[in-house]
Amino acid sequence: MTELFDAVFARGRAAEAVSSRAWLDALLRVEAALAEAAADTGYVSREAADAVVSAAMPENFDLAAVAASAADIGNPVAGVVDRLRELVSEEYQEAVHFTATSQDILDTAMMLVAKDAVAAVMEDLRACEDALLDHLVREEWEHEPRLWGRTLLQHAEPIGLTNLNGRWNFGIRQARMALEGLGFPGALSGPVGVNWSKRMIPEKDLRAHYLRRLGMDPGLYLGHTSRGPVVRIGAAAAEAAGACAKVAVDVILLSQNEIGEVREGRPGGSTSMPHKRNPVAATCARACAARTPGLVATLYAAMPQELQRSPGLWHSEWETLSDLLRLTGSAAAWLRECLEGLQIDAEAMERNLREAEG
Amino acid sequence: MTELFDAVFARGRAAEAVSSRAWLDALLRVEAALAEAAADTGYVSREAADAVVSAAMPENFDLAAVAASAADIGNPVAGVVDRLRELVSEEYQEAVHFTATSQDILDTAMMLVAKDAVAAVMEDLRACEDALLDHLVREEWEHEPRLWGRTLLQHAEPIGLTNLNGRWNFGIRQARMALEGLGFPGALSGPVGVNWSKRMIPEKDLRAHYLRRLGMDPGLYLGHTSRGPVVRIGAAAAEAAGACAKVAVDVILLSQNEIGEVREGRPGGSTSMPHKRNPVAATCARACAARTPGLVATLYAAMPQELQRSPGLWHSEWETLSDLLRLTGSAAAWLRECLEGLQIDAEAMERNLREAEG
């Protein structure tokens, strides 16, 4: 954690999953899998593939140098490939970056990175659901607490606490299920995206071996300029962030001094007012989520990618998807913290009902 | 068609499906189904339900008057209910708007409207797919035409025409399948969204009958402040629009005078330059689609709906989702027109290849 706002916006495992280091690792895993698949299918020798696999270790790569290479061709794959060629002996060069184009490697790495980040988000969402279920089982309650149902922030009719918790749980679980339904397709389509080159023998099915090596579903396909799978990940992430924000906003509202029906277990202070009990976790969850709708719009706006590779729209996806997953993961991590420590004040709920009815 | 830009932005059946008239019809269908379900479950008499069904006919409602009613409570359901009460005789009043809240009716109507619009979009997308398949079977071609694969808008390697068409088809088909996977849940949760009221007997399952009457899946649920189903429809629509825009942009690029590999069958002119052959259908498809990412962001930003009904975020969905579906439908309708008439110039493709190789 070295960046000034990371404690707020890069919380939880998803932030690590989309870090530069994780991206570089993923690029190397993809190049290694490609070499192995080329050996599996007999295009290159097993020794050559092994040489690439040995070379494609993160410790052999300087992240800054790889990053700098992107200035020349517009993406960092060139730096990875150049360094691999340096590391692999002359006789095994054919196994490096075999028939691939930089978009194949980067797209596949992006999907590996996204898959890890989504798994992290789902874990925190599930913890939120568990925390909400826990709050329903309190020994000390003889009866289910009741509280005001509030519509347009005005008293409407009483509801049971299970209605509140249950609705929160429902939104989060639905969002988690949307994430679980996502596909993470790999790409190996070659220079012009047509899955073919003069050197390629279709029956050997290099692509299937490559995807199998990466644990990816060969039935899924990510076209160089067909970006449905990218926007679908972005959409499910933004839905998860929105579902977290809905609960966070409710916690903030119910924590207001005059209402006081819930409070965070570890509220935050203030540099000027030591008495403050701010709902910091809910506040940060909301802040993270508030940044996601704009990012998901960027992904949709990047869909009309021209002909066989877009000059710029493709590039605009990389950090956008990373940021979106990081912020969704941070929202989920903050909400988990908020809900695991949440204190529910059933007496305040009853008091608010009674006073308004009186 | 009375609005100045409707020929561009309200093309195709989706525009009708989201019109004010279609919304009002849907609101009435929902009130009618609710009355029938109340009779099905024995809460009200069949005669009372029949009276509501008879009253709930579009010809009994003045759209402007219903619309004006929204100024009082912030949505047009009050106007529908008030008019229904006028139309139904005193003895059957209990069957009007039985146990429902305005959000139940409006949300369910929104889903009926969306379902129709999505069906219209899918029909045009399928026609685009068919048109693309047709272009692959031309008697006059002995061999598959080849053309430049262009990456970053620069010549890369030759591809076959099937690669171009196939990729276009793939993106559109994927988007159509995402639309086909959507759910359209109805809502009947009552004033505070807890699916319960003092008058309600759970075993009677009013909600199941109501949804069955509307042809909606009772296994799906739309919470008053759990808006996952809404953003998922928005996301799939925006993906469809983006998939259309991708093809439209490619058509525009390949239609450039110096390239000339495709041209629209019915190109547009100019008020100042009669010689122009503008790719108008592709241009309009792109224009429609360019407006969708911002709208989908609005839907995601509306997710954190407060407590039991949001003061404003809920309202922000209605026209946004309508506009999104209308524009997606228009993009698909324009692309269909573009592709059904598209002329592919295999000679120009070969010439461009030859000249660059020479």
Next chain:
Amino acid sequence: MTELFDAVFARGRAAEAVSSRAWLDALLRVEAALAEAAADTGYVSREAADAVVSAAMPENFDLAAVAASAADIGNPVAGVVDRLRELVSEEYQEAVHFTATSQDILDTAMMLVAKDAVAAVMEDLRACEDALLDHLVREEWEHEPRLWGRTLLQHAEPIGLTNLNGRWNFGIRQARMALEGLGFPGALSGPVGVNWSKRMIPEKDLRAHYLRRLGMDPGLYLGHTSRGPVVRIGAAAAEAAGACAKVAVDVILLSQNEIGEVREGRPGGSTSMPHKRNPVAATCARACAARTPGLVATLYAAMPQELQRSPGLWHSEWETLSDLLRLTGSAAAWLRECLEGLQIDAEAMERNLREAEG
């Protein structure tokens, strides 16, 4: 008012200013001014110009027919020009659409429409400011009322009512001043945007006469593909909407039953809960404003307009800017209604302070 949601989203004069009818009127004013300017500069006879001016009357044009014409060239100017040619006798045809291209006419009309809509927004904003100042001068208050300052929705320190009102006023006034600073440039650049044609004699300065006839500043320039002036209008509108939403949200929060420090003068009811006193005006103001950020993003995304006229990005501006201005105007109109009737409960403010201090 014929559309189902217009009472919420098409409130105030801005909605009329951006209506199809207003757009058509503006297109006709521009064509008329162009003919007059052509006579002013001696390119055409005064009689010819007069013939165009007489023809360019709204009653001579069928909106639906003009709208339908857009299907052919992708914008409705062709329909206007064709109808003008029908209406003007053969000898005066040269004065119709003199040297202009459709984008000149449409862009200039868009600016006239926007200028009117912005004036309407400013009027409502100024009324909001006046209402806020009125609330500070209440005879019955001996001392300035105090209330809780609330940060992160938690009690912080007491503030005076002037602090609350003053801050609200400040945000609205700043937004109004941003609107007042806007420029509304006209366009007359000809087919390829170079302000020149074979028939043109620079010294005659047709453009200056045309703009003068329209009351537009000849020092401002709107390039066919330099869209700064368009996004600047959109940005100032979105700022105004955001400033309105800030106040609306505060009104909603301070209207909560447990806080009760303000309430709307004409609160709204509910179809299911007759006791409800919903802050409907503030809710609708917020709903309108919530739809603006996505629209302003669409305008920025449309900036990279290709070469001398964009295939689609230009088109995406028309309804987007109209909608943005309409929604901003509706937000301002709703907020005005909210603030003009707002009841401030100084006793509740004091009570909330006292109870928390106790």
Next chain:
Amino acid sequence: MTELFDAVFARGRAAEAVSSRAWLDALLRVEAALAEAAADTGYVSREAADAVVSAAMPENFDLAAVAASAADIGNPVAGVVDRLRELVSEEYQEAVHFTATSQDILDTAMMLVAKDAVAAVMEDLRACEDALLDHLVREEWEHEPRLWGRTLLQHAEPIGLTNLNGRWNFGIRQARMALEGLGFPGALSGPVGVNWSKRMIPEKDLRAHYLRRLGMDPGLYLGHTSRGPVVRIGAAAAEAAGACAKVAVDVILLSQNEIGEVREGRPGGSTSMPHKRNPVAATCARACAARTPGLVATLYAAMPQELQRSPGLWHSEWETLSDLLRLTGSAAAWLRECLEGLQIDAEAMERNLREAEG
């Protein structure tokens, strides 16, 4: 440069201006100026102020530790203040963070950071304008080159090269002037934003001294929940990015092999196709700019900040504005590189005209 995509998206001086390091420096400058102003106005001794100024040196602060502190109160100012208190001797503690709240410090620092970043953007924009002017003065051209004016990407009429260059220049210059017109107000409003505390003597005007010490205009005001100045910076940045993207897209289009009227001086290669001459600088400029509309929407969506400090919307601005300025700066830096090396092929322009006319 340590991050994987920084060569593309963190190019130019703006990226440094918004770095974590720059933010921390700005926070420290603000705390130092506050102490000095407190001494200027006699609230604290000069010795106490000097002690704070000496302590507030970047080398005394561990960025990671400050960042980590944000987990407790939701922003990193607490970490800065705590560390200052450690560094300053007991007797001078009163001069630390005098009467300020964390939002005062963070908002003022954000404006200092933004001001530096905007200056960097303007410098690169000006260099773009210079490069475009240079391209108009080529000794070898006897006559101004002519090229196709292209509307909807179709040949329209010939234009002169000055028309192309001049239009590009115009859009960039307008965007630079919008940046030049920006205000960067500082904040010192205290805990509840009312510019007042029990300890405060209005006549002393601490705020004016504080702003003067920071070189900021005391006539400008940034309210804790009146965010007009923030969105205005975001809007001008997004306009600049859009203006850069417009030129970048044109360069990409005119660089197409079949057109070949311009080419970049340092085109990029490919990992799979060594013959490629990709317009990498224009591609990267476009990629950076494509990410800005979504970010500017996030800023507008954050405007309705609740009461005296928003739980989350305020926080959502920090990285969003930083990212927006970084990406705008990168777009400008890439475009500068593109235009400074741009080769204009007047022969190709003439040939394209001739061939189409023939």
